[in-house]
Amino acid sequence: MMPLVPTSCFFTRGHGIHRQNLQSFEVALRDAGIAQCNLVRVSSIFPPECRILAAKEGLKKLVPGQIAFCVMAEARTDEPNRLVSAGIGLAIPADRARHGYISEHHGYGMTEKKTEELVEDLAASMLASTLDIEFDPNEDYDRRREVYRMSGQIVRTRSTVQTAEGDKNGLWTTVVAACVFFFD
Numbered sequence: 001m002m003p004l005v006p007t008s009c010f011f012t013r014g015h016g017i018h019r020q021n022l023q024s025f026e027v028a029l030r031d032a033g034i035a036q037c038n039l040v041r042v043s044s045i046f047p048p049e050c051r052i053l054a055a056k057e058g059l060k061k062l063v064p065g066q067i068a069f070c071v072m073a074e075a076r077t078d079e080p081n082r083l084v085s086a087g088i089g090l091a092i093p094a095d096r097a098r099h100g101y102i103s104e105h106h107g108y109g110m111t112e113k114k115t116e117e118l119v120e121d122l123a124a125s126m127l128a129s130t131l132d133i134e135f136d137p138n139e140d141y142d143r144r145r146e147v148y149r150m151s152g153q154i155v156r157t158r159s160t161v162q163t164a165e166g167d168k169n170g171l172w173t174t175v176v177a178a179c180v181f182f183f184d
Contacts, residue, residue, distance in 0.1 A: 085110045087118065
């Protein structure tokens with residue numbers, strides 16, 4: 001049996017508001033363009049040689065009812081004005097024959113910028129530890145990022161983040177961020 005290794009992916013995000021919790025999640029998935037799929041959550045490995053597609057290109061490839069493997073972060077609230085965030089981070093090694101890492105984080109009270117930094121830091125730190133790059137986990141991310149770059153082993157990091165404030169009237173507010181995989 002052939003191993004099931006994705007060959008391409010795309011990143012997307014969305015948010016939704018509704019009086020029902022589940023429907024708020026559905027609206028967020030629809031906003032992200034992935035509501036028509038049966039989503040199967042997977043863990044955090046970015047496959048070797050995996051191509052990153054633009055969101056528009058990836059969304060066009062989806063088929064209603066398709067089983068789609070994804071790394072997803074989601075957060076929900078029905079508290080007025082409560083800030084929710086969902087983010088996906090990616091760290092890609094210089095040697096594309098090796099795997100990278102995808103991180104996910106969902107939480108409360110974090111701005112888009114803070115969530116971006118956190119998910120990129122998580123992904124880069126996981127990758128750095130597998131590449132035996134020595135770093136001090138207690139240093140701030142800007143310093144560690146320089147160590148990672150100077151090693152020449154981590155070529156790129158990126159993030160996809162969605163934040164929203166809870167609806168003023170207490171409706172459910174949901175945010176999602178996802179990396180969706182394909183087997184071309």
